[in-house]
Amino acid sequence: MGLYARITPFANEPLTDFTQEHHRKAMEAAIAQVKTGFGRQYPLLIGSERIVTEDHIVSINPGNLDEVVGYVSKADVGLAEKAMQTALAAFESWRKTPARERAEYLLQAAKRMRERKHLFSAVMVLESGKNYAEADADTAEAIDFMEFYAREMMRLEGINETLPLTAVLGEVNKVNYIPLGVGVILPPWNFPNAICTGMTCAAIVTGNTVLLKPSSQSAIVAYHFAELMKEVGLPDGVLNFIPGSGAEIGDYLTSHPRTRFVSFTGSKEVGLHINALAAQTAEGQIWIKRVIAEMGGKxxxxxxxxxxxxxxxxxxxxxxxxxxxxxxxxxxxxxxxxxxxxxxxxxxxxxxxxxxxxxxxxxxxxxxxxxxxxxxxxxxxxxxxxxxxxxxxxxxxxxxxxxxxxxxxxxxxxxxxxxxxxxxxxxxxxxxxxxxxxxxxxxxxxxxxxxxxxxxxxxxxxxxxxxxxxxxxxxxxxxxxxxxxVGAHPFGGFNMSGTDSKAGGYDYLLLFTQAKALSRKL
The missing domain is CATH 3.40.309.10 (Aldehyde Dehydrogenase; Chain A, domain 2)
Known part of the structure; x- marks a missing residue:
């Protein structure tokens, strides 16, 4: 049975009604479970390696400053370079992986996140200060992004085969949407599951490999997402988890000659800084870097x-x-x-x-x-x-x-x-x-x-x-x-609110691809 036959049409993940006692108790149990892991160390994930560093991010519960949620290893420039080389190597095989197979990883991850929805939400309650409804909506949106982008990738694959081009006598013509290369993913802390998951999955389902540098305020939520992708069998090196300083490794990777694109969500000031850095051509760089930036709002x-x-x-x-x-x-x-x-x-x-x-x-x-x-x-x-x-x-x-x-x-x-x-x-x-x-x-x-x-x-x-x-x-x-x-309100803004990328919309995945026109004379 083909993948198209196995999936159902996209529908938004339903939200949990916490006025019902069994839902409330399930969330309370998930919070208690997450608390049993307070103070643990979280490694970097580079290729097949789990790397613990001496320098780390201390994640504090913003609602109770006496609680340390965990210690997250920090990458330095050397480890960022290691991750870049790992992603470059993985790209050579991942870009050739069939689109339907790439989409299947997202669908499997969505299924497993749905099964442990309250655990993902509980981490956000404790690390990010979200109440039950806000955390639940965040996790639901993460599931939506994976489901939606999986289907969108298969739609694009179909367009590759059926896009109606102007007929030219004696020629066969088509357009393929192909991946860009290695991208740097810089998600925000305020939607630490949804936006992190959406930005990352859009990049990898289109055939790119990524360096995920989460916000320091919400790195543990991002770690759980990265682990989930490993759990469903995503090949080593496709997604590399490298928390660290924005001023150090963020700038280093944005300026790197082998970085093909930067996907950022955050403040106007940081977004403009990234855009300026990415516009500078580094020695050995042979492309114009693409910046996908969603910034602030008033x-x-x-x-x-x-x-x-x-x-x-x-x-x-x-x-x-x-x-x-x-x-x-x-x-x-x-x-x-x-x-x-x-x-x-x-x-x-x-x-x-x-x-x-x-x-x-x-x-x-x-x-x-x-x-x-x-x-x-x-x-x-x-x-x-x-x-x-x-x-x-x-x-x-x-x-x-x-x-x-x-x-x-x-x-x-x-x-x-x-x-x-x-x-x-x-x-x-x-x-x-x-x-x-x-x-x-x-x-x-x-x-x-x-x-x-x-x-x-x-x-x-x-x-x-x-x-x-x-x-x-x-x-x-x-x-x-x-x-x-997702799917109903493609999201992105004008002016200093960013590049209007329209996350969760029907043209978002195109931002992570390039169109290759193919023409053959008969």
């Missing part, structure tokens, strides 16, 4: 006077404070038409004040921010906000032995204020007033970013205008601006 929600105000307020709060605002899609700005401005602000403040803060392992709605650096930076922005707007909720530190910050709202904020223009990446929302929906859209567009946005209205004419005029990669109508689903 996303917003626009509400006009015809909208369902309760739904709008709920969407504003959910978008702003889900995972403590630590999403590039987080709705950190809201522009409300003045006729209903006071009502929406009041509703948003009331909803925010009901949010409970505490340990993620106890499933509080609001947990800690990721680390000391983020904690300090966000509190500094809150101090700035107190000079730029009216504080109506939160405004400071929250109790707990971790990096806890109150969900904070500032009202009456000018569109040019720093907290309206700069990405904070924390639980801080700025709200501003507009004279009408047109001005609100103009305020929304007044940013260097362009990732996600939402427009709330009951007027079809205005909705049509918003769809045309609001400049962002993912625009939603009458719903929150977070929560893109």
């Amino acid at each position: 996303d917003g929600i626009v509400v006009d006077e015809t909208a369902d105000l309760d739904a709008a307020a709920q969407a504003i709060v959910t978008s702003a404070f889900g995972y403590q605002g630590q999403k590039c899609s987080a709705g950190s700005r809201a522009f409300i038409v003045e006729a209903v401005y006071d009502q929406v602000v009041e509703k948003a403040a009331a909803l925010t004040q009901k949010l409970e803060i505490g340990l993620p392992e106890r499933n509080y709605r609001i947990g800690p921010v990721i680390d000391q650096s983020s904690y300090t930076r966000i509190l500094r922005y809150i101090d700035i906000g107190k000079t730029e707007g009216k504080l109506i909720a939160g405004g400071g530190k929250a109790a707990g032995n971790g990096y806890y910050i109150e969900p904070t709202i500032f009202a009456d904020v000018d569109g040019k204020a720093r907290i309206m223009q700069e990405e904070i990446f924390g639980p801080v929302l700025a709200m501003g007033k507009a004279k009408d929906y047109k001005e609100a859209i103009a305020l929304f567009n007044d940013t260097e970013y362009g990732l996600t946005g939402s427009f709330f209205s009951a007027d079809e004419g205005r909705i049509a205008e918003a769809l045309e005029e609001m400049h962002c990669g993912n625009l939603y109508i009458n719903r929150k601006c977070t929560g893109a689903l």
Whole structure:
């Protein structure tokens, strides 16, 4: 039986309902199991070798600073070079592996991740400060990426055989999408399973080999993914796991003459730095490196006077404070038409004040921010906000032995204020007033970013205008601006939000390939 016959059509992985006691208890048991492994060492994975180094990353539970989740070995330049040579050697056979066989590895990995879904999620609860629902959605998205990209690779393989080209008398013509080479994968800490898995699997299923350098804040989650790929039999050297310093091995590999592409998700500043490094031609380099960069956002929600105000307020709060605002899609700005401005602000403040803060392992709605650096930076922005707007909720530190910050709202904020223009990446929302929906859209567009946005209205004419005029990669109508689903909402942004790669979309895999036109005279 062929692979096409064995797989089912793609459907998004269902989320777990933790209001049901058996699901909640299963997550609690998974958290307890992960805790039994606290303090263990995690090696590098280079080819068939597991390498433990003296220098390591210390992973601390951001919700309880007394807990060490684990110690992750760090690669230096020498080990990064070893990984590069290993990936180069593996590429020669992996690129010739049939597409259906490469896809099968992803499908098998998705199956096994689904079987131990709560264990992957539990690691994120403890290492990344996610509550049950946020962690569960992260793991579900990782499964979705593997399933979706496996099917997409087989679709591309079919296109290779059937792409309708202009007929030329006396010739047979076709196009093949072939892999690029060795790529460097640089995922973020905030979706440490989903985005890490998606970026890596897209590269390997298209026939490339990779060097995976995860974020230091979430390296243990990435290790479990890398181990899963080994478990399903992915050939040695196709995926090499090399945590380490971005300034050291990240820059070294980005500048390396044999690096063919860099896939990055993270901040604007780091993304621009990577783009600049990759643009420089190293000695011995014979190609232009491809950079796939998804960067920051200063996303917003626009509400006009015809909208369902309760739904709008709920969407504003959910978008702003889900995972403590630590999403590039987080709705950190809201522009409300003045006729209903006071009502929406009041509703948003009331909803925010009901949010409970505490340990993620106890499933509080609001947990800690990721680390000391983020904690300090966000509190500094809150101090700035107190000079730029009216504080109506939160405004400071929250109790707990971790990096806890109150969900904070500032009202009456000018569109040019720093907290309206700069990405904070924390639980801080700025709200501003507009004279009408047109001005609100103009305020929304007044940013260097362009990732996600939402427009709330009951007027079809205005909705049509918003769809045309609001400049962002993912625009939603009458719903929150977070929560893109693989296959349904291809994700990526405009301007300084990155290269608009549209992860989880039907042209994403093309970014990891090059098209080879083949013509034969009869």
